[in-house]
Amino acid sequence: MNIHFRHLCYKQILLALFLCLVPATTLSAQEEMPPSESEPAGAEIQELPVEKLVIVLDPGHGGMNDEGKPEGGVYDGFVEKEMNLIVAEAMKAELEKYEDVTVYLTRTGDQRLSLEERVNFAKSVDADFLFCLHFNLSKDHNTLFGTECWVSAFGRYYSEGYAFADIEMDALEKLGLYSRGIKTRLNDEGADYYGIIRHSVEQDLPCVLIEHCHMDHENDRPFCEGREQWEAFGRLDATSAAKYFHLKSDVLGVDYSDYQTLDVPVPTGVMRPDTTEPDVCMIEVTNQEMETGEITVALSATDYDSGMLYYDYSYDGGETFAPRLAWGDKTQDTIIFTIQVPPHIIPQIVVRGYNGYDLFTESNLVSLPSMDYKTEEEIAAELAEKEQAEAAAKAAKEAEAAEEERKREAAKGHTDTVEVRRTPEAEAKPEPEKEEPSVSYFLTVCLVCALSVIGMTLAMVLLLKSRKRRKRKRRRKRR
Numbered sequence: 001m002n003i004h005f006r007h008l009c010y011k012q013i014l015l016a017l018f019l020c021l022v023p024a025t026t027l028s029a030q031e032e033m034p035p036s037e038s039e040p041a042g043a044e045i046q047e048l049p050v051e052k053l054v055i056v057l058d059p060g061h062g063g064m065n066d067e068g069k070p071e072g073g074v075y076d077g078f079v080e081k082e083m084n085l086i087v088a089e090a091m092k093a094e095l096e097k098y099e100d101v102t103v104y105l106t107r108t109g110d111q112r113l114s115l116e117e118r119v120n121f122a123k124s125v126d127a128d129f130l131f132c133l134h135f136n137l138s139k140d141h142n143t144l145f146g147t148e149c150w151v152s153a154f155g156r157y158y159s160e161g162y163a164f165a166d167i168e169m170d171a172l173e174k175l176g177l178y179s180r181g182i183k184t185r186l187n188d189e190g191a192d193y194y195g196i197i198r199h200s201v202e203q204d205l206p207c208v209l210i211e212h213c214h215m216d217h218e219n220d221r222p223f224c225e226g227r228e229q230w231e232a233f234g235r236l237d238a239t240s241a242a243k244y245f246h247l248k249s250d251v252l253g254v255d256y257s258d259y260q261t262l263d264v265p266v267p268t269g270v271m272r273p274d275t276t277e278p279d280v281c282m283i284e285v286t287n288q289e290m291e292t293g294e295i296t297v298a299l300s301a302t303d304y305d306s307g308m309l310y311y312d313y314s315y316d317g318g319e320t321f322a323p324r325l326a327w328g329d330k331t332q333d334t335i336i337f338t339i340q341v342p343p344h345i346i347p348q349i350v351v352r353g354y355n356g357y358d359l360f361t362e363s364n365l366v367s368l369p370s371m372d373y374k375t376e377e378e379i380a381a382e383l384a385e386k387e388q389a390e391a392a393a394k395a396a397k398e399a400e401a402a403e404e405e406r407k408r409e410a411a412k413g414h415t416d417t418v419e420v421r422r423t424p425e426a427e428a429k430p431e432p433e434k435e436e437p438s439v440s441y442f443l444t445v446c447l448v449c450a451l452s453v454i455g456m457t458l459a460m461v462l463l464l465k466s467r468k469r470r471k472r473k474r475r476r477k478r479r
């Protein structure tokens, strides 16, 4: 029986008791005084104390472990216990916007609490349901991704847990997370594996453990990177709970009174987890592109117990596998995908198909002919080499041209010297370079020299002539 049915039952029992008692008491009253027509039928019922729903939220972990490390997951600066508390606080605040519900947290600070203490607290406040809030990590990190809910494998704890988890997983999937399903898990004694669920069941308390997503996987990281997203998880959890308990809120303007929850029959036996690998897993290579290395694989796998969840592939015969990928459409037994295989190897294709419990079956191996296409890196390297050679040739050509230009300029500069020196700008600047004497300069110097020689010769002739004249004059005087 679902919790809300239980609540309805309380109300119905009270109503029935009331109706049984009312005729006897009202009969005598009716005799004395006629019923007021304005008074609505069943007005007395509303005066009865309303059975309040009590929900306890358990932010997973808290405090430090025996090794002095934080309890719960820690990865890349993200601390799970802190994230869980923020989710729980947001879930409480949101749930309190609904009517007739009381919400408690098992911890409001960073205390270390045992699982029994958490359940005992929930029982002490007469909880109707316990929600355990967590974030997940995979052992080797960045392997598993997606969201999941764990429920008890027993009786009404299974059916009530499952009915809630069905709403919750639907909402988390709509958010964009990959569903890892609603699951049970047993310990060696055949009891519920998760202590919080086991202790809750022992104390007659339905409990669901929500692993919102994997905080260490690149697929899930965008959903849990900060406070705003953790709070959004809390509000999402609250809405799922409100739907499950058929709550209504005037503040939010929503009424889930008629919300259709999944009818999960109470199992008579234990709802055992899947402990066997997928029943079928085989591959067929449908295409091989020799020019690009692209190989198309058709993978057919089935798990009759928990369905298919992931697959991963290897092209080296199972030595190494690519990261796990989502199966995608879980209603399909066959999926088609392409893989990029490097050249110069003999591809040996193997695929592993994983079921809902992360157990895998390895497929048949398909050997393919080697492909000698050039990889993008090789093409890029070749292109780079070609560009480099071209650039070197261009640079050499330019250097040669520059040298020729320089020579041409030098030759031109030799004849242009006089002209250049005549420009006012050139005159203004002192020319440090020594100019070679030009022809005209040489001729000028020769002319000056010649004129000087002629001048001196004339002067000598005139001097000699005047001396001769004076001698003749003196001779004439003596005579």
Ligand SMILES: [Zn+2]
Binding pocket: 060, 061, 072, 073, 080, 134, 135, 136
């Ligand atoms: Zn945890």
